Structures are given as structure tokens and as C-alpha cells.
Amino acid sequence: MKLFTSVHDVSDINALAAEALQLKQNPFAHQHLGKSKTLGLVFLNPSLRTRMSTQKAALNLGMNVMVLNIDKEGWALELQDGAIMNGGTVEHVREAAAVMGQYVDIIGVRSFPGLKDREEDYSEAIFNKFVQYCGVPVVSLESATRHPLQSLADLVTIQELKKTARPKVVLAWAPHIKALPQAVPNSFAEWMCKADIDFTIAHPAGYELNTDFTDGATITNDLNEALSGADFIYVKNWSAYEPYGKVLPGNEDWMLNNEKLKLSNNAKVMHCLPVRRNLELSDEILDGPNSVVVHEAGNRVWAAQAVLKQMLETL
Ligand code: CP
Numbered sequence: 001m002k003l004f005t006s007v008h009d010v011s012d013i014n015a016l017a018a019e020a021l022q023l024k025q026n027p028f029a030h031q032h033l034g035k036s037k038t039l040g041l042v043f044l045n046p047s048l049r050t051r052m053s054t055q056k057a058a059l060n061l062g063m064n065v066m067v068l069n070i071d072k073e074g075w076a077l078e079l080q081d082g083a084i085m086n087g088g089t090v091e092h093v094r095e096a097a098a099v100m101g102q103y104v105d106i107i108g109v110r111s112f113p114g115l116k117d118r119e120e121d122y123s124e125a126i127f128n129k130f131v132q133y134c135g136v137p138v139v140s141l142e143s144a145t146r147h148p149l150q151s152l153a154d155l156v157t158i159q160e161l162k163k164t165a166r167p168k169v170v171l172a173w174a175p176h177i178k179a180l181p182q183a184v185p186n187s188f189a190e191w192m193c194k195a196d197i198d199f200t201i202a203h204p205a206g207y208e209l210n211t212d213f214t215d216g217a218t219i220t221n222d223l224n225e226a227l228s229g230a231d232f233i234y235v236k237n238w239s240a241y242e243p244y245g246k247v248l249p250g251n252e253d254w255m256l257n258n259e260k261l262k263l264s265n266n267a268k269v270m271h272c273l274p275v276r277r278n279l280e281l282s283d284e285i286l287d288g289p290n291s292v293v294v295h296e297a298g299n300r301v302w303a304a305q306a307v308l309k310q311m312l313e314t315l
Pocket residue numbers: 046047048049050051142150272273274
């Protein structure tokens with residue numbers, strides 16, 4: 001594997017999830033693969049889980065790791081081609097990415113969307129410039145439209161915890177006060193549409209996702225109907241795709257609580273984190289027996305390790 005930016009870069013998602021679960025049983029079995037190899041992690045935006053789990057995964061594989069918070073610690077980066085750099089930016093991404101590729105064997109990049117210009121965000125212009133100019137394999141640490149390491153960890157969690165061969169999984173929109181990207185729900189949807197599960201997306205009218213990511217999903221505006229018989233509920237907020245990046249008024253009653261959970265098949269409740277308590281998810285759910293959000297975050301290590309292992313095998 002040379003590129004991990006979406007489900008489309010993976011030939012067999014079930015095999016990759018199974019490999020992640022094997023690595024969980026035996027984390028240090030492949031240290032020879034990463035010996036004398038360096039992973040560079042470049043963040044244009046904040047992170048807790050992605051940063052630490054990917055670092056941990058690389059260390060388990062015997063790699064060295066370099067982390068650059070380029071938004072805070074690097075030179076002010078110019079991202080536009082053809083720019084006359086007579087303003088605040090100091091270094092063009094063309095040189096910055098190419099130079100980083102001289103220092104590392106694999107690079108991970110996090111670049112969130114601006115949520116102002118849908119065409120620009122959905123073209124993945126910034127992320128793709130790193131891919132184009134760095135000259136080494138690239139792992140997405142979350143781009144404008146997708147978060148594949150999160151989605152793989154989510155699939156691993158479902159495979160690990162499911163009690164039926166083909167569980168019902170519901171992606172349930174939740175309220176928020178800020179406009180959040182569609183990257184996590186887009187990505188979760190496209191991975192779940194390829195998984196052997198019964199997949200439903202529930203959101204209020206107006207929060208339809210781009211249909212490129214949802215082909216094969218059942219989509220409803222009725223949360224209670226969606227929750228009926230659910231084995232896993234994946235709670236997540238996202239802003240509107242049209243009008244792009246907007247928070248629509250109302251819908252506070254979409255927050256999951258124990259009363260709504262009773263409609264499900266005693267579902268496990270998932271969330272990628274960070275989560276705003278009692279806005280997106282209630283205390284009673286997060287502190288209750290059905291929440292698997294910390295377990296899910298733990299699986300980020302094994303997801304990242306499976307991807308890095310496959311990349312190291314091709315170096
Ligand atoms: N879920 C996730 O990606 O968390 P971070 O933003 O903290 O990395």
C-alpha cells in the first residue's frame with residue numbers, strides 16, 4: 001500500500017480489519033519492518049487520538065517518529081499555486097512537502113476543510129498537494145472529506161464486538177453548536193457501505209451527505225425508526241452539505257439518551273471523540289454500560305498499525 005486516503009485504497013477491508021485485530025494480540029511481532037524507518041506526522045489542525053495512536057502504532061512496528069505541528073511550529077505555509085508570496089506566507093507547500101519527504105519514509109497529513117468553499121474542500125486541494133510533492137507513501141490523518149484511519153478503527157470495533165453475523169449499524173446525527181466537517185460521517189458511511197452489515201443513516205432534513213459516500217445505505221429522517229433493533233449506534237454531528245458548512249436551527253432533541261437507547265437492541269454506542277457532553281451525547285450514555293467510545297479510541301492504534309505495516313512491506 002502506497003496511499004491510504006479512503007476505503008478505495010484498500011483491496012479487502014475485512015482482511016485489513018482482521019490484520020488490525022491480529023496486531024492487537026501481538027503488537028511487537030513486526031518490529032523488524034520498521035527498523036531504521038521514519039514516520040513523519042504533519043498536523044495543520046489539532047489532534048489527540050490520531051496523533052498518539054499513530055505514533056504508538058509506528059513505535060510498535062519499530063519505527064522512529066517525527067511530529068510537526070506545521071500550523072504552529074512551521075513557517076507560514078502558502079497553499080495556492082502561482083501565488084505572489086508578498087504577504088504573510090513564507091514557504092510554499094511544494095518545497096515544504098518535498099523537503100519533508102527527504103527526511104521520512106512515510107508521511108501522515110491532517111488537513112481539515114475550511115467549510116467555506118465546498119468545491120475547494122471536496123477537491124482535497126491541500127491534502128493532494130502533500131501527496132503530489134512529498135514523494136513518499138502518504139497516510140491520511142483526516143482530510144477535508146474523509147477520516148479513513150478512524151473508519152478502519154470503527155470497522156475493527158464493530159467486527160470485534162458484534163454478536164450477530166450481520167449487525168444493524170446506525171449512523172445517527174447529533175446536535176452541536178459549531179459547524180463540523182463531514183469527513184467522519186462521509187468516511188464512516190463509505191466504509192460501512194462496503195462492510196457486511198445492515199447500515200442506516202439517520203439525520204434531520206437538511207443534513208443530507210454527499211451521495212458519493214452513501215450508496216447502499218438506508219437513509220431516514222426518523223431517528224426512532226432507525227434506532228429500532230440497532231446493534232451499534234454511531235453518534236456524530238456534521239454541518240450541512242447544502243447550504244455548505246451551515247448549522248441549521250433546531251434538532252436539539254436528536255441527542256441520544258437512555259430513553260432512545262431502549263428502542264435499540266441494547267446497542268453499543270460509538271463516537272469518534274472528542275465529544276461535547278450533554279450536547280452531542282448525554283452523560284448517562286457516555287458513563288453507561290453501552291458506551292464503547294474509549295475502547296473504540298484504543299482500536300485506533302491497531303488500525304494505524306495495520307496500515308503502516310502494509311506500507312512498510314512495500315518500501
Ligand atoms: N477522532 C479523532 O480523530 O480524534 P483527534 O481529532 O483527537 O485525533
